[in-house]
Amino acid sequence: MANFAKKDRPNPAISTASLPDIVFMLLFFFMVTTQLREVDLQILVKIPKASQLQKLEDKSLVSFIYVGKPKDQRKFGKEPIIQVNDVLINPDGITQFIAEEQAALGEKSKRMIVSVKADKDLKMGLLVDIKQKLRESEALRLNYASIQEEKN
Amino acid sequence: MLNKKKRQDNTEINAGSMADIAFLLLIFFLVTTTIANEKGLLIELPPKREEDTKTEVKMKDHNVFKVLINARNQLLVEDEPMTLGVLRKSCKDFLSNKGKNKELSDSPQIAAVSYKTDRGTKYAIYLKVLNEIKAAYNELRSESMNITVKEYLAYNQENDLKDPKLEAKARKFAELSGKTYDPVNGVKDYLRFNPDEEKKKGPSAQKSLKAYAQVRNSGKAFFIEKYYDAAKEYPLRISEAEPTTIGGK
Numbered sequence: 001m002a003n004f005a006k007k008d009r010p011n012p013a014i015s016t017a018s019l020p021d022i023v024f025m026l027l028f029f030f031m032v033t034t035q036l037r038e039v040d041l042q043i044l045v046k047i048p049k050a051s052q053l054q055k056l057e058d059k060s061l062v063s064f065i066y067v068g069k070p071k072d073q074r075k076f077g078k079e080p081i082i083q084v085n086d087v088l089i090n091p092d093g094i095t096q097f098i099a100e101e102q103a104a105l106g107e108k109s110k111r112m113i114v115s116v117k118a119d120k121d122l123k124m125g126l127l128v129d130i131k132q133k134l135r136e137s138e139a140l141r142l143n144y145a146s147i148q149e150e151k152n
Numbered sequence: 153m154l155n156k157k158k159r160q161d162n163t164e165i166n167a168g169s170m171a172d173i174a175f176l177l178l179i180f181f182l183v184t185t186t187i188a189n190e191k192g193l194l195i196e197l198p199p200k201r202e203e204d205t206k207t208e209v210k211m212k213d214h215n216v217f218k219v220l221i222n223a224r225n226q227l228l229v230e231d232e233p234m235t236l237g238v239l240r241k242s243c244k245d246f247l248s249n250k251g252k253n254k255e256l257s258d259s260p261q262i263a264a265v266s267y268k269t270d271r272g273t274k275y276a277i278y279l280k281v282l283n284e285i286k287a288a289y290n291e292l293r294s295e296s297m298n299i300t301v302k303e304y305l306a307y308n309q310e311n312d313l314k315d316p317k318l319e320a321k322a323r324k325f326a327e328l329s330g331k332t333y334d335p336v337n338g339v340k341d342y343l344r345f346n347p348d349e350e351k352k353k354g355p356s357a358q359k360s361l362k363a364y365a366q367v368r369n370s371g372k373a374f375f376i377e378k379y380y381d382a383a384k385e386y387p388l389r390i391s392e393a394e395p396t397t398i399g400g401k
Contacts, residue, residue, distance in 0.1 A: 020167075023174040030181035048276045050283040052290055052301075053191040057310050062190060115192060118275055125271035127278075131392075135200040144279055145192040 042076075043068035043083050048120035049149040056143060061113050063101040064145075065094070067126060068119035080119070080126050091129040098137040115143040193282060195390065215257050217246045217265045221281060223272030236280060243288035247386060260292070261348065264389040285390060293382040312376040313339055321367050328363030342367070343380040 045068040056062050066083040070076035081088050084097045102109040114134055118127060134142060219239075220228040227234050229242065247263050249256035257263035265285055269278050287301075294304035312318065322342035326333040334341065345364050350357040368377070 016171075020171040020174055023171055023178055027174055027178045027181065030178065030185055034181050034185040048279050050193055050279055052193060052283050052286040052305065054194055054305055055308070056190040056192070056194075057308060059190060113194070115190065120274075120276035120279075122275040123271065124269050124273040124275060124278055127275060128269075128271060131197060135197050138199070140197040140199060141194065142197055143192040143194045144282070145190070146279060148191060 039064070039066070039083070039086055041066060041083065042072065042086075042088060043070050043081060043119075045117050045119050046121070047117055048144075048146050050144075050146040051149045053146060053148055056113060056115065058111075061105065061108060061111055062115050062143070063098070063112065063139075064115050064117060065097075065130065066117045067122060067130070080122055082126075082130065091126070091133055094130060094133040095137050098134065098139045102137070102139070111141070112139055113141045113143050114139050115145050117145040193279065193286060195282070195392075196388075198391070211262070211264065212258075214255055215263050217243060217257070217263065219265060219267045219281060219285065221269045221273045221277060223270040225274050225277045227281065236284065239281065239284040240288050240291075243285055244292060247288060248292055260386045264391055266391050268392075282390075286388075289386055289388055292386045296385055297378050297382045307375075307379060309376055309379065312374065315374070315376075318374055318376065321370070325360075325363055325367040328366060329360035331360075343377065346384050348384070 043066055045066055064084070067080060068083075069078065069080050070088070076088060082091065082094070083089070084093070087093075089097070098114070102112060105112055116127070116130065131142070134140070218228075218230055222228070227236060227239070229239060234242070243265065246256045247260050249258075249263075250260070251258045267282065267285065290301050290304055294301045297304065319339055322339045323333050325342045325345070326338060342364075345360070347361055347364060350361050350364075
C-alpha cells in the first residue's frame with residue numbers, strides 16, 4: 001500500500017480572476033430572460049390558484065385584461081374596475097379594446113386569446129359582463145390566468 | 153493659464169472594479185425580473201346568439217350534469233349540496249358512465265356540464281369549481297391515452313403540428329377524400345376529423361370516412377393523433393349559462 005501521509009501544505013488562495021466572468025454570465029442570463037412589466041398596474045390583482053393549468057403557447061396572440069380594485073381609491077372609487085393597457089375602463093370599453101387588438105393581429109385574429117387577470121376576491125358579476133362583451137366581439141378563447149397549485 | 157500639457161504614460165485602466173459594476177447590474181436585473189409564466193385555465197366561450205335564432209337545446213336530463221353556486225359560495229350538484237372535494241370524482245363518474253347507470257350520462261360525447269353561478273359568487277370559488285370540472289376531463293383524457301395528467305397538461309402540440317410526416321398524412325387524407333389540401337388548416341382538419349360525427353351525416357360522408365380509416369391506420373399512430381382522439385372521446389362540453397340569481401340572497 002502506498003503511503004498516504006498527509007502533507008502539511010500551505011493553503012493557497014482561491015483565484016478570483018474568473019469571478020467577473022461568472023457574474024457577467026449570470027448578468028446576461030437575467031438580461032435575456034427578464035421582461036419588464038409592460039403595463040403599470042393601477043389596480044390590485046391577486047391571481048387565484050388552480051391546478052389544471054395549460055401554458056399559453058403563442059404569446060403574440062394573447063391580450064390581457066386586468067380586473068381588480070383600484071389602488072388609488074380616492075380617485076377611482078372602491079368598486080372593482082377593468083384595466084387594459086394603461087387605462088381604466090368600464091365593461092363597455094372592452095368592445096373597442098378587442099376590436100383594436102383584433103385589427104392588430106390581422107389574419108390571426110380568430111386564434112386570439114384573451115387572458116383575464118382577475119383578483120380572486122372579485123364577485124362574478126363584473127366578470128360575467130366582461131364575458132358577454134367578449135362574446136359580442138367574437139373573442140371566444142378566454143384564459144383565466146392563475147398560479148400553479150402544487151397539490152393535484 | 154499656466155496649464156501645460158504633460159505627457160502622461162499610457163496607464164492601463166484598473167479592471168478591479170469591473171466585478172463590482174457587474175454585480176450591481178446583476179442585482180438590479182435579479183430584482184426587476186419576473187419570469188413570465190403565462191398559464192391559466194383556457195375555456196371556449198359560446199358564440200353570441202342572435203335574438204331571433206334562439207333555440208332551446210333539447211337534451212335529456214340525465215345527460216346534463218348541473219353545477220350551481222349561489223351568492224354564498226355554496227355548491228349544488230345535481231340538485232344536491234356537495235363539497236368541493238367530491239366534485240371531481242362525481243363528475244368523472246358522470247362522464248365515463250356510458251349508459252351503465254340510468255341516472256348518469258349515456259356517452260361522453262353527448263354528456264354536458266352545465267355550470268351556473270350567481271353574480272355574487274366569488275371569482276376564486278368559481279375558478280376552483282371550474283378547475284375541478286376541467287380536472288375530471290383531463291384525468292379521463294389522460295387515462296385513455298395512458299399518460300399522467302401532468303404529461304397531458306404539459307404537452308405542447310405546436311412542434312408536432314409542423315411534423316412533415318403528419319403533414320403527409322393530412323395531405324393524403326385530403327387527396328383520398330376528394331378535397332383540395334389547405335396548407336394552413338389542413339393538418340388540423342385531419343386531426344379534428346371525427347368519424348363518429350361524420351357517420352351521422354349519411355352516405356355523403358362515406359368517401360372521407362373511408363379515406364380517414366385508411367390514412368389513420370397506416371403506419372404508427374403519432375402522439376398528437378392520440379391526443380386528438382382523447383379529445384374526441386371526451387369532448388369538453390361545459391356550458392356556462394348566463395348567470396341568474398340562484399337561491400336566496
